[in-house]
Amino acid sequence: MTFESIHEIKNGEQYPVQVTSHYLEHEGTEYELAFAKDITEQKTKQKRERFLHRLLRHDISNKCQIIQGYIQLINKPKIPKEDRELLEKIEKASKEQRRIIEKVRTLKEISEEEPKPIDVNKIIKESVQENRNQAQKQDIEIKNRSYEEPTKALAGKLLKEILDNIITNAIRHAECKKIEVKTKNQEQKTKIIIQDDGEGIPDEQKPKVFKKGYKKGKNKGTGLGLHLAKKIAEAYNGEIKLKNSKLGGARFEIILQKP
Template identity: 40%
Template sequence: AQKEAEFYNTLLRHDVANKLQLVMGYLEILLEKELDSESRELAILAMRSARSAVEIIEKVRKLQMLKKGMERKRIELDELIEDIVDEYSKEAKKKSIEVDYRKGGKKVVADELLREAIANLVWNSIIHSGATKINIYTEENEDAVKIIVKDNGKGIPDEEKKKIFEMGYKGKESKGGGLGLYLVKKIVESMNGKVDVRNGVENGVTKGVRFEITIPK
């Protein structure tokens, strides 16, 4: 019964994702035409909704991958994080956010979904924090490697910090599906690690938020 449920789940995700790609293709063609301002705004909103649905399907797919287990290998964090920063540089520039990664030469044994976990934290800061600067760096001790994503934005209320990694939880201004940070938590826990969120500190003053992923050696 479980295998059958997984089959239909995969089939549904695949078919819905394909239909959404078609919808997005038609919307792109529509947006290339001359439209009145109201029609253009509606087409843009429809495109955002379709993209959001595609992102939710992709996150569900990755949660399924976690259940099956994945091969782990030694990963160079400098290369991985620089690739994430490059990928999101256009969006960060659009919002006048400086994203700085300080190379640390650290390596971890993890699976390929670690990239997804770090990327989700960086994207979350770019989209939701209201920051002007995001700092990413690594720390290491005898037992573990930490990946820190810190911003100087508006921060997260303490009551939200307790719920932020729960499935389906969304902040007041979030338009996502409430799966991004839950996925981060599940990915990191699958590697026997943990993810924490706390207040950021800048020049001795509490400002922004600091996410930490800890991966054991």
């Protein structure tokens, strides 16, 4: 067994330790053998990394907001077409940077979140509702076919990040007219299925989809979305599978453990 604790020496000074203990039996008598390791340097490093991470996110985010503000000031009706196209590229790049910041934040949160019993249907409902307007602008219908009653699985708040990534990916890249989301109960697992009627993903591309940096199509994004979804599912001791949908497009199956 390994756990962290605080060790106090005679002068009252305290420092963090990692304790590893083992139970031993010798000649009918049980003994507990414990080792304590000073982890002050490790904790200091972690604290510094958290500070630098927050500082970096904050500064880059602020710079992106400043860029967006200047774009709005410059973007007037009489701007020449060539200049307007340049402004649109700058704005797109700025928004992309902000999305990357959020992806990095989520990657950090993965290691800090513990799976717990949650109602996946509630998360599905929230995700579908939030993505519906974006889908309607592309003339895409999103249908929530999950169960009305609660469906439990071991996961956390980042499950919504998985759903949002897959649904957004379908809206932007699938060239579809319909997206369906549903749940399926299995004996020891809960399955969330997201499928569309779009172009689908060729078999030779399927192994690459979840790799970091994978990008495809004219509307390609950060190349982090599906990679991030896979990492979150694995943190919940689950997995994501990519198959062909009976609707004609792609079918993503998020498979989670039941409580």
